[in-house]
Amino acid sequence: MPATPPGKPFTASEDPYALVRTRRYAGLLVMAALLGVPVSAVAFGFLALVSELQSLTYTELPRAMGFEETPSWWPVPLLGAAGLLVGLTVRRLPGRGGHRPAEGLVSTGAPAPADLPGIALAALLSLGVGAVLGPEAPLIALGGGLAVWAAGRVKRDLAPEGRALVGASGSFAAVSALLGSPLLGAFLLMEVSGLAGPMLGVVLVPGLLSAGIGALIFTGLGSWTGLGTYSLSLGEVPPAAAPGFAGFGWALVLGVAAAFAGAGIRRLSLALQERVERRTVVATAVMGLVIGGLALVYAETSGKAASEVLYSGEHDLGHLLSGSAEYSVGALVLLIVCKSLAYCASLSCFRGGPVFPAMFVGAAAGIALSHLPGLHLTAGFAMGIGAMCVAMLRLPMTSVLLATLLLGREGLTVMPLVIVAVVVAYVVTLRLTPAPVDRAGPKAV
Structure with a gap:
């Protein structure tokens, strides 16, 4: 009996673990592990580029124009110009720059390959000049889209449930170190997708595998480049009093x-x-x-x-x-x-x-x-x-x-x-x- 695709209701007569016992699922785990390496490397590069753009636009550019310090009025024209470019990207490129953040984090599946350039460009223009948003949503979209695209090049007859698993794994890898722990990224994507019951484990296992590998790649690239891991962390935390x-x-x-x-x-x-x-x-x-x-x-x-x-x-x-x-x-x-x-x-x-x-x-x-x-x-x-x-x-x-x-x-x-x-x-x-x-x-x- 075929396994139920992620997100689709199943009846009591269906076996939700049938997919796990197949050789195809083992192949998907291997594919998720292999894809976790390049996807997490791309995610690291994306975050590094955002950081460089922020430094360029708010530190290096004002100094190049003769200012000793960045003027307090500097964000006004800069964000106005960035808004113009983001608006053009959203209007002209496929995919409208990705999901609309005012609607929250929503599970829409991996974007089409043609949408990825517009998603990356709109996010870089937004985050690089100081828009009050984070990188997690673009990373989820880019990770899932790249993973599905790469899997399609390797195995063109990949079933829909296989594409869903690979896409989820790519998203896990992309945000693996962003929130400070691969486990936090896993919980975020688990709750966003709305998965529950037996199907949660079916999808979560390859995702956790990709997240773990992604975190290792983030750590390795951060050490090798000297750029850090771009992971959420605090410095010294004041002691907390016992709850009363x-x-x-x-x-x-x-x-x-x-x-x-x-x-x-x-x-x-x-x-x-x-x-x-x-x-x-x-x-x-x-x-x-x-x-x-x-x-x-x-x-x-x-x-x-x-x-x-x-x-x-x-x-x-x-x-x-x-x-x-x-x-x-x-x-x-x-x-x-x-x-x-x-x-x-x-x-x-x-x-x-x-x-x-x-x-x-x-x-x-x-x-x-x-x-x-x-x-x-x-x-x-x-x-x-x-x-x-x-x-x-x-x-x-x-x-x-x-x-x-x-x-x-x-x-x-x-x-x-x-x-x-x-x-x-x-x-x-x-x-x-x-x-x-x-x-x-x-x-x-």
Whole structure:
């Protein structure tokens, strides 16, 4: 009896493990392992190129034009020009630059080979100049698309379920080290795909194999090139206090607040997306000017770097925690407002992923609230990350793991608080989400 393709319901009479017992599945495991090497190398190269573009546009180019330091107004024209190019890429190239980040992380399968250049170009233009998005969504698409394309060149009669497994494995390899652990990337993709039951193991095994190999490749290339692994990590983490009643009370507050904040960001970004798509090129350039303007306002008002509003925030999380004493409550509130609005504008038209900016906004909110009685700094930081992630992504398991594994040993101490905050934020988020409209109309009785 043929195995059920991933994502397709199966009846009790079908054997969901039939595919695993076949020689074809063993061949797919070998193919997933082999493809994990080039796919992870391409992903590493993509992240290295993004990093070089960021350095070129915000450090080297201003110096070449005679500025000793990057002017605070610099992001405004730069993001406006980048928005124009992203808009042209989305409008003219196949694939429209990949998935629209305002709609969250969604499982759409591996993109067609013709779509890959547009996805890569739109993401490089977005991330390289400071759009408030992360690289995870483009990497998932590029990893899956490249893996399916390469597998098709090797085995042209690959069955649909085989292509699905290979595509998932390529995505696992591409994000294997990005979140700090191959396991975190696996949980992210598992929850995004919505797989459950026996089929989860069928798809997860080759994915984990590719992720493990990908992480090794990332580590090896990072050491060989001296560029690092581009993996999410923190520096020194302040000791966490044991959870108490006050901490659990703050978990409820943070969970509810994150749900409402996430709902606001999501609805505003979707409303902006609807308007942007009417005139993609011009409107994307305008959104770029808006993002640059918000960075300028923050820099001139707070006296801090405009870059704190730009980018995904992945590399600023460590400084935000270790240097929290450098920020007044007013500066943190201004940072949260400017970063959130720039996040909305980026989600509406640029191309990238929504994970890291959500983490940064939640972390900043948790640190700001830690100035109030009863909330410890490290606990507020972790709960803010978990609650805001689940509010934006609706992936509860991934959100808990992101917030706790990132903190190392201290994450285990605050894990109960993070779980409460994530669960509360998840439930309230679902309650705030409008029910799907049945467009088919009333059914005949």
